[in-house]
Structures are given as C-alpha cells and as structure tokens.
Amino acid sequence: MNSNNQNMETAIHTHSDMHRDDTASKLGMWLFIFTEILLFGGLFIVYSVYRYMNPVAFHLAHEELSITMGLINTIILLISSATVAMSITAIQKGDKRLSLYMVGATILLALVFLINKYFEWGSKFEHGMYPGSDLMDMLSNGDMLFFSLYFFMTGLHGVHIIVGMVLLAVSWFKIKKDAVRSDKYALLENSGLYWHLVDLIWIFLFPLFYLIH
Amino acid sequence: MENNHLPNYLEYRGKRTGLLGWLTTTDHKRIGLLYFYSMMTFFLTGAVLGILMRLELIAPGRQLVDAQTYNAFFTLHGLAMIFLFVIPGVGAVFGNFMLPIMLGAKDVAFPKVNLLSWYLYVLGAIIVLTSQFMGDGPPDTGWTFYAPYSLKTQTNVVAAVFGAFVLGFSSILTGLNFITTMHRMRAPGMGWKRMPMFAWTLYATGWIQLLATPIVGITLLMLAAERLLGIGFFDPAIGGDPILFQHLFWTYSHPAVYIMILPAMGVISEIIPTFSRKPLFGYTALIVSSMAIAFVGYFVWGHHMFTSGMSEGARWVFSFLSFIVAIPSAIKVFNWTATLYKGAINLQTPFWWAMAFIFVFMIGGFSGLVVGSLATDIHVHDTYFVVAHFHYIVFGGTGFAFFAAMHYWWPKIYGRMYNTKIANIGLLIFFTGFNMLYFPMFILGLMGMPRRYYDYLPQFQDGNVISTIGSWIMISGLIIIITNLIRAKKQTGKIVDNPWNGPTLEWSIQSPPTLENFEELPVVTHGPYEFK
Numbered sequence: 001m002n003s004n005n006q007n008m009e010t011a012i013h014t015h016s017d018m019h020r021d022d023t024a025s026k027l028g029m030w031l032f033i034f035t036e037i038l039l040f041g042g043l044f045i046v047y048s049v050y051r052y053m054n055p056v057a058f059h060l061a062h063e064e065l066s067i068t069m070g071l072i073n074t075i076i077l078l079i080s081s082a083t084v085a086m087s088i089t090a091i092q093k094g095d096k097r098l099s100l101y102m103v104g105a106t107i108l109l110a111l112v113f114l115i116n117k118y119f120e121w122g123s124k125f126e127h128g129m130y131p132g133s134d135l136m137d138m139l140s141n142g143d144m145l146f147f148s149l150y151f152f153m154t155g156l157h158g159v160h161i162i163v164g165m166v167l168l169a170v171s172w173f174k175i176k177k178d179a180v181r182s183d184k185y186a187l188l189e190n191s192g193l194y195w196h197l198v199d200l201i202w203i204f205l206f207p208l209f210y211l212i213h
Numbered sequence: 214m215e216n217n218h219l220p221n222y223l224e225y226r227g228k229r230t231g232l233l234g235w236l237t238t239t240d241h242k243r244i245g246l247l248y249f250y251s252m253m254t255f256f257l258t259g260a261v262l263g264i265l266m267r268l269e270l271i272a273p274g275r276q277l278v279d280a281q282t283y284n285a286f287f288t289l290h291g292l293a294m295i296f297l298f299v300i301p302g303v304g305a306v307f308g309n310f311m312l313p314i315m316l317g318a319k320d321v322a323f324p325k326v327n328l329l330s331w332y333l334y335v336l337g338a339i340i341v342l343t344s345q346f347m348g349d350g351p352p353d354t355g356w357t358f359y360a361p362y363s364l365k366t367q368t369n370v371v372a373a374v375f376g377a378f379v380l381g382f383s384s385i386l387t388g389l390n391f392i393t394t395m396h397r398m399r400a401p402g403m404g405w406k407r408m409p410m411f412a413w414t415l416y417a418t419g420w421i422q423l424l425a426t427p428i429v430g431i432t433l434l435m436l437a438a439e440r441l442l443g444i445g446f447f448d449p450a451i452g453g454d455p456i457l458f459q460h461l462f463w464t465y466s467h468p469a470v471y472i473m474i475l476p477a478m479g480v481i482s483e484i485i486p487t488f489s490r491k492p493l494f495g496y497t498a499l500i501v502s503s504m505a506i507a508f509v510g511y512f513v514w515g516h517h518m519f520t521s522g523m524s525e526g527a528r529w530v531f532s533f534l535s536f537i538v539a540i541p542s543a544i545k546v547f548n549w550t551a552t553l554y555k556g557a558i559n560l561q562t563p564f565w566w567a568m569a570f571i572f573v574f575m576i577g578g579f580s581g582l583v584v585g586s587l588a589t590d591i592h593v594h595d596t597y598f599v600v601a602h603f604h605y606i607v608f609g610g611t612g613f614a615f616f617a618a619m620h621y622w623w624p625k626i627y628g629r630m631y632n633t634k635i636a637n638i639g640l641l642i643f644f645t646g647f648n649m650l651y652f653p654m655f656i657l658g659l660m661g662m663p664r665r666y667y668d669y670l671p672q673f674q675d676g677n678v679i680s681t682i683g684s685w686i687m688i689s690g691l692i693i694i695i696t697n698l699i700r701a702k703k704q705t706g707k708i709v710d711n712p713w714n715g716p717t718l719e720w721s722i723q724s725p726p727t728l729e730n731f732e733e734l735p736v737v738t739h740g741p742y743e744f745k
C-alpha cells in the first residue's frame with residue numbers, strides 16, 4: 001500500500017462522502033469474502049461430521065443426484081467467471097460496449113444456472129422429496145441428513161447467486177451511465193470478486209454432493 | 214460558546230436537521246452516539262430484568278413470577294446483555310467515536326456502511342424484542358439456544374434466533390469497517406506502532422468479528438431451518454447431533470467473549486497512562502498479547518462443554534489451551550500495574566474506574582481458572598459459580614470499562630465536565646453493590662445451587678438475600694452515576710478540551726470535536742504515550 005498516495009488522497013478529500021479510496025473498498029470486499037467463506041465453512045464442517053457418521057447412507061443417497069445437471073451448472077459458472085473477468089479487463093481498457101456485453105452475459109449465465117437448479121429441485125419435489133415432506137420423514141437418518149444438507153447448502157448458494165446477480169445488475173447500470181468507467185471501476189471489480197466467490201463455493205459443493213463416492 | 218470554538222458536530226446543520234439529521238448521518242461521532250443511546254436503553258432493560266430476577270430469588274418459592282416467566286426473564290436478560298450491550302459495546306460506541314480521531318482521520322473508511330450497521334443493530338434488536346410479544350410466548354431457552362430443547366419448545370425461538378443473526382451481520386460490518394480504517398486512514402506519520410492501544414484492541418477485535426461471527430450466523434440459520442422446515446440438523450430423533458450444535462455455538466461464542474473484553478482492555482490501556490503520566494508499559498507486549506488472545510481464543514471453546522460428552526483427550530486439550538489463553542490476559546494486568554509503578558498518579562474518576570476494573574477482572578479471571586479445570590468444573594458447572602464468574606468478567610470487565618470510557622471521554626464527547634465528586638460516590642456505591650450482588654453467588658455455586666431456576670432449597674437463602682440487597686445498592690449507584698452524567702451534559706459544566714492532559718490525538722482537538730475532527734490533518738511524529 002502506497003502511503004504517499006494515501007496521504008494525498010486523505011489530504012484532498014473534504015468530507016467523507018466525497019472521498020474515494022479504491023484500495024479500501026477492495027480490502028473491504030476481501031474481508032467480507034472471508035466471512036462468506038467461513039459461513040459456508042461451518043456447513044462444510046457439518047457435512048463432514050455427518051458424512052463421517054453415516055458413510056454408507058451418504059454414498060447411496062448421492063447416487064440419486066444427477067451428475068449431468070451438476071456438471072452443466074459447473075460449466076455454466078466457470079464460463080461466467082471468465083465473462084465477468086473479461087468485463088473488468090474491458091472496462092479497464094475503456095471498452096464500454098464490450099464490458100456491458102460481458103456483464104450481461106454473466107447475468108444471463110447466472111439465470112440459466114438458476115433455471116437449471118429450478119428443474120433439478122423441481123424433479124425432487126415431484127417425487128415428494130422436499131424438507132418436511134412425508135417422504136423425507138420416512139427416510140433413514142443418514143439419507144435424511146444428506147438431502148437436508150443438499151437442499152440447505154445448494155439453497156443458500158442459490159441465494160448468493162441472486163445477490164451476485166443484483167450486484168452485477170447494479171454494475172451494469174452504472175457502466176451504462178458512465179458511473180463505472182476506465183478510471184473508476186471498483187464497484188465492478190468488487191462485484192466480480194463476489195461472483196468468483198459464488199463460483200468457488202459451487203466448486204466445492206459439486207464434488208461433495210454429486211461426485212464423491 | 215467560546216469564540217475560538219468552531220461549530221461542533223452536535224451543532225452542525227447539514228442538509229437535514231433535527232432527528233432526521235441524526236438518522237441519516239454518516240458522521241462516525243453521531244453514529245457512535247446513536248449506538249450509545251440505543252445501547253443504554255437495552256442495557257437498562259436488561260438491568261431491570263436482572264433486578265426482577267433477584268427480587269424473585271429473595272426467598273425460596275414463588276415471590277413475583279412463575280417458573281415460565283422467570284425462564285423468559287433470564288433468556289431476554291441474557292440476549293439483551295450479550296447481543297445488544299457487551300458484544301457491540303465499547304467498540305460500537307467509543308470505537309466509532311474515537312478510533313478515527315485517534316488515527317488522525319476524518320471518518321471511518323466506509324461511513325455509509327457504518328450507518329447501515331447501526332440500522333442492522335436496531336433491526337436485530339427490534340426482532341429480538343418482538344419475539345417477546347408475538348407467536349407463542351417469549352423464548353425460554355436461555356441465550357444459548359441449546360438443541361434439542363430449542364427445537365422442541367413451543368415458544369417463539371425463531372424470531373429471537375433471527376434477530377441474533379441480523380445482529381451478527383451488524384457486528385461483522387463494524388469489524389470490517391474498523392480494520393479497513395486502520396489499514397487505510399492513518400494520518401501521515403501514524404505508523405502501526407504509533408497507534409494507541411485502544412485502536413490495536415479494536416483491530417484484534419475486528420478480526421474476531423469477521424472470522425467467528427459467520428459460524429454462529431450459519432448455526433442459527435440451521436436452527437431456524439430445522440424449526441421451520443423440519444430439516445434434521447440437531448435433533449437426535451432424526452439423525453442430528455445436539456452436541457454438534459454446542460460445538461458450533463461455542464466456536465463463535467467463546468471468541469465472542471474476546472470481542473467483548475478486548476476493546477475494554479483497550480480503554481483501560483488508555484486511561485492508565487493518562488493518569489499515571491507515564492507511557493504504557495510494554496506497549497509491544499500488549500499488542501502481541503491482544504493478537505494472541507484473538508488467535509488462541511479460537512481453540513478453547515470446548516471448555517463450555519466439559520460435561521456435555523467429549524472424549525478424555527479433547528477435554529484435556531481444551532482445558533490446557535484455556536490455561537494458555539489466560540496468560541496474555543494476565544500479561545495485560547501486569548503491564549497496567551507496571552505502568553502505575555513510579556507514575557505521577559492523578560486520582561480522578563476514570564482512574565478509579567480503571568482500578569475497579571482491574572479488581573473485579575482479576576476475581577473473574579481467577580474464577581475462570583476454576584471453571585477451566587476439568588475436575589473442579591464438573592463440580593461447579595451450571596451452578597451459580599458460573600453465573601458469578603461471567604458477571605465478574607463480562608459485567609465487571611466490559612461493563613466497568615464501558616463506564617470508565619464514559620467518564621474518560623464524556624468531556625470530549627459533550628464538551629462538559631461532570632461533577633467528579635458525585636461520580637466518585639456513585640462509583641463507590643456501585644462497586645460495593647456489585648460485589649455484594651455477585652460474590653455470594655460464588656459461594657452459593659460451590660454449595661451446589663443450580664443456575665436458571667426460579668426457586669431454591671432453603672439452605673441457600675442467606676446468600677440469596679445478601680445478593681438481592683446488593684442488587685439494590687448497585688442499582689442506586691447506577692442511578693447516581695447516570696443522572697450525574699446527564700446533568701453534566703444538559704447543564705453548565707465548564708467547557709474543556711483536555712481536562713486530563715491526555716496524550717493521544719483526540720485530546721489535541723476541541724471539545725466537542727468539529728464535524729471534520731481536524732481542520733488540518735495532523736502529522737504524527739511520535740508514539741501515542743509521550744508526556745512532557
């Protein structure tokens with residue numbers, strides 16, 4: 001961190017609202033991301049404990065999930081991480097149009113992810129599998145825990161997808177209005193960081209629920 | 214108003230004035246006061262509940278309320294005191310007000326986020342309070358929400374849990390803001406090793422807030438999901454593990470006691486040098502011990518669960534680590550006393566508060582070793598010994614430091630000096646009452662009186678009567694202290710910029726500070742505690 005730079009910045013700002021420190025906002029975002037990782041970290045611990053206690057049930061239950069669906073969603077998120085990274089490079093280079101396209105593409109991919117998730121959950125619901133359903137109550141303890149964790153963790157991840165979409169949508173409008181531009185793009189960068197986080201979490205969820213034998 | 218004084222932050226008129234000017238402010242000083250006023254309201258609510266519980270306990274059998282109401286009382290009392298008073302506590306009020314000034318900055322890094330965290334705080338508080346009046350009656354689980362009872366009780370647990378979740382969010386945002394502020398907003402020349410100790414403790418606290426709070430957040434969400442959707446996380450009947458709930462809960466809630474106590478230690482580390490006219494002894498050791506507390510504090514949560522069912526090995530390790538984490542706290546006490554040694558001691562009210570703090574904090578700390586040892590904890594777990602222990606540490610530590618900070622910074626915040634004589638008398642009464650209220654609880658606990666009951670066996674009555682009388686004395690002291698401070702604010706106490714000859718930056722500016730704190734940014738050329 002360049003202290004000279006910092007002194008100049010603090011010297012010119014007159015009141016809090018007018019001051020701008022992109023390094024600070026990025027640092028703030030990173031700190032927030034730590035908290036998100038720990039939020040899911042708690043769930044990963046719960047998952048590990050229950051998997052350790054019910055190895056066989058977890059193994060059998062995971063076969064009920066469709067690897068194809070999970071794989072498609074993984075690929076979608078990976079591509080979306082690339083597009084959001086491109087949108088940042090584009091705005092740095094001053095290419096507003098490309099940046100808008102790329103943010104738009106990311107939002108679209110997020111939407112496809114959610115639609116996919118909707119069908120995935122939907123097919124479970126159709127079979128009477130949802131938290132609190134009669135079928136769930138009839139399952140063995142291990143199966144019940146697996147599906148409870150599945151719905152809870154992918155559900156919470158879905159909420160994060162929606163938050164990420166909102167952030168990206170705000171960035172989109174700000175780019176459009178030139179409030180985010182080549183010399184001022186901290187908001188887009190932070191939304192991008194957040195989006196990578198959402199992606200990263202999925203990268204752990206996918207093997208835990210769909211792949212591990 | 215003296216002529217050389219510029220309009221201060223209390224007089225400042227922005228776009229909006231009056232109440233709206235306060236509710237939309239992004240000034241860290243006003244936000245600090247918003248926290249202060251709301252927090253005092255909740256503290257007094259909790260105190261009234263405490264007094265009522267003590268009244269119920271003046272004699273065996275039913276006096277005032279039935280068992281269920283008593284359960285609701287200690288639950289709300291614990292929730293209000295922990296989540297609404299001591300966790301945000303010193304940091305949100307005095308940290309918000311003083312941290313930027315101590316660093317030579319005009320505000321925190323994210324002023325709007327700062328206001329948002331106050332709104333989240335109030336929202337969380339409202340949710341917790343509405344849990345009392347809605348649904349099927351006030352929660353009766355205790356502030357710890359232990360499963361499986363919290364899953365089975367018919368009372369309105371979900372609202373309380375959700376309120377605590379929102380409060381966690383507020384706490385995270387405050388920690389995030391303070392850390393960024395310290396990284397980015399220090400004045401020219403204000404190196405890390407020139408930051409006042411209070412700032413350092415807020416830094417360590419910020420990291421705990423960031424890294425521990427999400428764990429309780431997710432745990433509470435799981436609890437709510439289990440209640441609402443019948444997802445089986447913690448109910449053994451459907452495969453869950455209630456002990457796992459306790460692990461997750463204390464993974465946060467033990468570090469949380471350091472969220473409560475570290476800024477309090479920071480306040481004491483400011484007061485003692487000022488009134489000894491000596492640099493803080495072992496400044497570096499204090500920084501290291503603060504960070505060590507923050508770090509080791511993560512690995513001792515199991516000491517709350519010695520009787521819950523844990524392996525021999527785990528219990529041994531948790532007990533050992535609990536003893537290790539006592540060391541940095543003890544280092545601090547030694548540093549404070551060493552600072553006093555050969556100092557030119559100025560016996561003012563804030564100094565007396567700091568001394569009272571050290572006294573009660575040491576009793577709390579030593580009793581902590583008793584509950585941290587495996588054999589003795591088996592005997593006193595869930596008895597009044599524990600109630601005495603945590604009141605000595607949390608109330609005697611954080612609560613006393615909060616009052617110390619009020620008396621230290623009041624002239625800076627409002628620009629008015631209080632009547633020091635009345636303040637001292639108030640403290641003496643308060644201190645006497647405090648010890649009379651809580652010390653007998655140690656003995657009651659050793660005799661075997663369990664906590665969280667509205668009734669007790671006749672042989673416990675003597676101690677309980679002393680304790681209840683103590684609560685009346687303490688509350689009288691509290692009333693004297695608070696009215697004395699309010700009168701100083703309203704009435705004509707004289708205007709003072711630096712009544713104590715304090716060395717840190719906040720004493721170099723006018724009282725109350727101007728909107729911008731510094732008309733010209735200060736250039737720092739030396740450490741925090743240099744006395745001429």
Ligand code: HEM
Pocket residue numbers: 259260261263264266267287288290291292294295298299354355356357600604607608612663664665666667684
């Ligand atoms: C103002 C005077 C206070 C009085 C008279 C008081 C008294 C009490 C009493 C009688 C209990 C219930 C013991 C039981 O039945 O198990 C209790 C519990 C508790 N108190 Fe206080 N207290 C006071 C202040 C505080 C403060 C300042 C704090 C924290 C900063 C605090 C934190 C707690 C907690 C966490 C519990 C445990 C609640 C539970 O069991 O879930 N109290 N207090």
Ligand SMILES: [Cu+2]
Pocket residue numbers: 466467470513514516517
């Ligand atoms: Cu603990």
